[in-house]
Amino acid sequence: MSIDTQIAEIQLVLPPEAEERRLRSLDQLQILDSPPEDRFERVTRMARLVFGVPMASVALLDRDRLWFKMVEGLPLSEVPRAETVCQTTVARTYTEPADPALIVDDLARVPEFARLPGVGGDGGVRFYAGYPLYGPGHQPVGTFCVYDTSPRNFDDSQQATFRELAAWAQRELERADDLERAAAVQRQLLPAPMRGVDGYSVRSMCAPAYAVGGDFYDHYLTGDGVVFTVADVMGKGLGAAILTASVRSALRGASKALDHACPGTSLGEAVSLVANHVADDLTSTESFVTLFHARLERSTGKVEYIDAGHGLALVSRKNGDVEALPGCGLPLGVLIDDEWTSEAVTLDPGDMLIIVSDGLLDLLSEDSDAGTVGDFARGHSDPQILCSAVASLAAKCAPLDDVTVVAVRRDDSG
Missing domain, CATH: 3.30.450.40 (GAF domain)
Incomplete structure (x- = not known):
């Protein structure tokens, strides 16, 4: 030169x-x-x-x-x-x-x-x-x-x-050898694609910024519904991944146990129980977790949810309107003995619930916000199309942050 x-x-x-x-x-x-x-x-x-x-x-x-x-x-x-x-x-x-x-x-x-x-x-x-x-x-x-x-x-x-x-x-x-193994384990811990939810289409994806990430999503069936979770542990890499596994396990375990012992238990009780369970870990690591935790009632389309500092969930209506869902409280790990109260929204036929992590904001534009996500959602009205579009963005421009998407659409005939 x-x-x-x-x-x-x-x-x-x-x-x-x-x-x-x-x-x-x-x-x-x-x-x-x-x-x-x-x-x-x-x-x-x-x-x-x-x-x-x-x-x-x-x-x-x-x-x-x-x-x-x-x-x-x-x-x-x-x-x-x-x-x-x-x-x-x-x-x-x-x-x-x-x-x-x-x-x-x-x-x-x-x-x-x-x-x-x-x-x-x-x-x-x-x-x-x-x-x-x-x-x-x-x-x-x-x-x-x-x-x-x-x-x-x-x-x-x-x-x-x-x-x-x-x-x-x-x-x-x-990566090192242990990091490669951690990445494989983290992929294996993600739930299998959800099929056969009568009246609904469900798709999810997660693209870590590095070998392992601090995001996770989860979903599983209940009696007349489905539970969905998207969470983001502060930080990236192996340390965040360790906390991610702990929070995921605690939340799934607490939610299932409460549903079994006391059907109809509020989501706030489950989130508070988990927050207390992981409080010492989050305090000692100076970390916190943003969380969107929801329960869908399939027969009515009602979604009860907790948004603990996450702030990136919305409903894309069939008529093209997009509604950002308001938050319900602080992230886990910010205050000791904090409590959360749930909110609710209803999915009518043709509507889609979309929950994303903040890594998607970086992919869309340098100054994007929840409104930008809403604009993006309008052009991708099907969960599979939406997740594929986000995966394509991540493949073209390596993300700076973990990118997670969970999309749930009520069928037009639902």
Whole structure:
């Protein structure tokens, strides 16, 4: 690449919205300031061996610093962002997305790089090769780099090897063996597609932003109805997934037990019982859970529901109107011994209840809200069509947040 191109990239300032998306993705990794790990050390050690260089790193670019998850040959744990070449590597994902690698034969020959601390001089860095690393939503969050104290160049074969090692670092950033297993278990815990609900069509989908997610949905049959749940545990990744499994199990168990022992028990009692059951876990992890929990009476179309801080449920009427359902209280984990009172809405023939998580907002537009979801729903009046459309959006633009949808439509003849 030309020196002029390098200088232009150094001077690039990301639009605030792009930088915030990038930092949000970095935050979702929940890896900043964590201890070194052997899986990253294996990548940097192999890079030093293959290329015969004294230094290699896996680093994450925070708002004001470059933090090293793993670094060999450099006595550093972090450096100011403004004093790094890696910020230029991250910038290349926006200017050169097809070829974001930044390979500079001699940093000392580029004035904007030469004046950075640690570049040139006795024992300073001269050669640099960096490749962006990506977080949820395919946002550039860091770099995989190799450095040398002498100028050099990479031939085509070495460049190909460098990209392969960067891909290895990317895989390690995305998942470890236990994370892959957790992702498989989480998928298996989702309920089977609901079929045969007389008079209704039901479809659900969940697309985690990363290997595992903090969203979940659930549904199961009762005597004359169906219970639906969509919940979002604060946070992403394995920690949120652990809490998700706990909340899901507690809510299903409490709801079924109360329905069996005391038919007609209010949803508020079930949610309060679960909130008390998981209160210590949410307090100790400084987390909370937004929740939409509903019970449908099939014969009448009446939906009794609790919206605990979720705020993303609506009814799309047959005539094209869309009604946002009001919330009923705070999320679980905000206040000790909180209580929830249920609300109700009725599905007439042709109406559809739609419950989504906030990950869908990011997919629809940067400034979307519940009204945007309503506009989207108007163009997808069937649960299967709606879920397929959301899945297509997630496939085209990797989500920054977990995306969950549950849609229940009362048949026109219902």
